Amino acid sequence: MAMMNTLVCTEPKKMIYQQRTVPIPKKNEVLVKIKTVGICGTDIHAWGGNQPFFSYPRVLGHEICGEIISVGENIGNMHAGQQVAVIPYVACEHCPACLSGRTNCCENISVIGVHQDGGFSEYLSVPARNVLLVEGIDPEAAALIEPFSISAHAVRRAQVETGDDVLVVGAGPIGLGVAAIAKADGARVVVADTSEMRRQHVKEHLGLPTLNPADSEFDEELRRYFEGSLAKKVIDATGNQRAMNNAVNLIRHGGIVVFVGLFKGELQFSDPDFHKKETTLLGSRNATHEDFAKVGRLMAEGQLNASMMLTHRYAFTHLADVYEQQVINNQTLIKGVIAF
Secondary structure, three states, X not given: XXXXXXXXXXXXXXXXXXXXXXXXXXXXXXXXXXXXXXXXXXXXXXXXXXXXXXXXXXXXXXXXXXXXXXXXXXXXXXXXXXXXXXXXXXXOOOOHHHHOOOHHHOOOOEEEOOOEOOOOEOEEEEEHHHEXXXXXXXXXXXXXXXXXXXXXXXXXXXXXXXXXXXXXXXXOHHHHHHHHHHHHOOOEEEEEOOOHHHHHHHHHHOOOOEEOOOOOOHHHHHHHHOOOOOEEEEEEOOOOHHHHXXXXXXXXXXXXXXXXXXXXXXXXXXXXXXXXXXXXXXXXXXXXXXXXXXXXXXXXXXXXXXXHOOOEEEEHHHXXXXXXXXXXXXXXXXXXXXXX
16 A cells, blocks of 8 residues: 655644555546645645634645646546646535536635645645646646636636736735736736835836835826826735725726735725726636636746746755744745645
């Protein structure tokens, strides 16, 4: 019986390696040998005991790239040796959301690495419908297809088109992905973040203008980029209550606001300001296969790359020893990837 090394979050602030049996893929499943896994804010919150709808013990990790090792029955044309990215949202396929094609917000969704064990392990068996073939893409970049896909879904929700004036608020991984994908779609993009370090990252790796929303002249500078107007589309990726409550003030009349970040609390903004602009307000959650396919294509074309969000690299064999210091308490971390 083959064994594998697995890193388990047994309780808040405790992670240990365990030897587990390598799973055998069931019908409609493929067994994936993990190559790389991205570290998400969810993994950080779960370690700290601050992740809702979460139970312990849990194997974290939902930003996964690997190689198919074996397949179960009824798989079709998938076979051993193919490189894949994992789509971690396991949908029920029968609720109203699923039946309308919106599997990203399935009523009974189970997320790999959150509600069920994930990729901080040498092997993982997943439904075949939850993998995307990504041959020819560097495994480090392929691990980031999942966060880029969340960004792609937000851009799609905002109906971004060529020539649109788009303000992205928040330069964390999802905001960076939003900015890069909106740029690839032909929009004129400005990124706002209070962090000088993150604004510099945007300039160096995305080649986009940045603003500090805390500056007194922020509104005037924003209008300068958009020929005297406010943004046509605002996509907020901060998860910050103050920023999200202010989003309506950043769009022109007839504008669209998309919240891809979220916080625990209530949104509050002026109803007269909301109504007079005939604001369209949308939430954005997870991503669909369509979004993953778009990101895979943009990566293959060279329009998206790992350096747009990747700042740190970790070895799986030493991750437990450095997780608190180099991940949890690392103020310079934007996105980390674990190599196996």
